[in-house]
Amino acid sequence: MKKIRSLILFGVFTSTLQAQDLTTVNYPTVFDQTSYAARLAYLSQPSMGFEINNRFIKELNVLRFFGACPFPSGVWSGMYKTYGYLSYREHGFAVGLSRILTPRLALGLQAIPKIETFGKEYESQFSTDLNATSFVKLNSNLYWDSEINFPVRISSNTRTDAPLQSFLRMSMSYVFSKQCQTSVSVKQVMLYKTEVNLQICYSPISSLMVFGNVGSSSGCGFGVQYIFGQMMCRFQTQYRPIVGYSTTVGLNYQFQTSKN
Secondary structure (H helix, E strand, O other): OHHHHHHHHHHHHHOOOOOOOOOOOOOOOHHHHHOOHHHHHHOOOOEEEEEEEEEOOHHHOEEEEEEEEEEOOEEEEEEEEEEEEOOEEEEEEEEEEEEEEEOOEEEEEEEEEEEEEEOEOOOOEEEEEEEEEEEEEOOOOEEEEEEEEEEEEOOOOOOOOOOOOOEEEEEEEEEOOOOEEEEEEEEEEOOOOOEEEEEEEEEEEOOEEEEEEEEOOOEEEEEEEEEEOOEEEEEEEEEEOOOEEEEEEEEEEEOOOOOO
């Protein structure tokens, strides 16, 4: 029982230590819905993808499936994620809408219901997150992102004392050229220290991008992204003090539809 509780608490702690979200202002992907959902408004073709995140111990490995499709009303997106083991598992679902409001402003809204199961000894816990994101083109080189999260507990059976982790994130990106861009983000999660993260992306050729980041409390990381045809693959690794390395592998496929 003590081991189960320790793993549950470790899972709650590391839920704020996911791989740093890679983002580029000139190439929206389905992966953007994890933190930059407003950018999906610029997605021109239906896309689907998945990623596997190895989070320090095998019981906390995360598997995500993504999908997004543009409609006249905006870009609708969806996601499913799961992680855990027999005595503790979390399932998360997401439905979102991203829409361009003006030539310089896009908004994204998401509802993310979650189900936490604690084995046969406890009842399941239900909650949902409401996310609002924005993307602003300040000028041809400077961009602004923001995200605010409102968690809502639906049931309170097993973890009435566990705080809901609301957060606020703001990010500024500067595009030096088609080959190079950098961004600085500030994220505040309730009950945790404010984190500042710096990210640099470089594309020596149009199909290849390498990137690196360093965070005030999340260590440093690097990765590579390659596009071949309609497929995009991504690998990144993040090192954090104490808990060690976390690696993520993702694959994204973008359909080509005819335009009338």
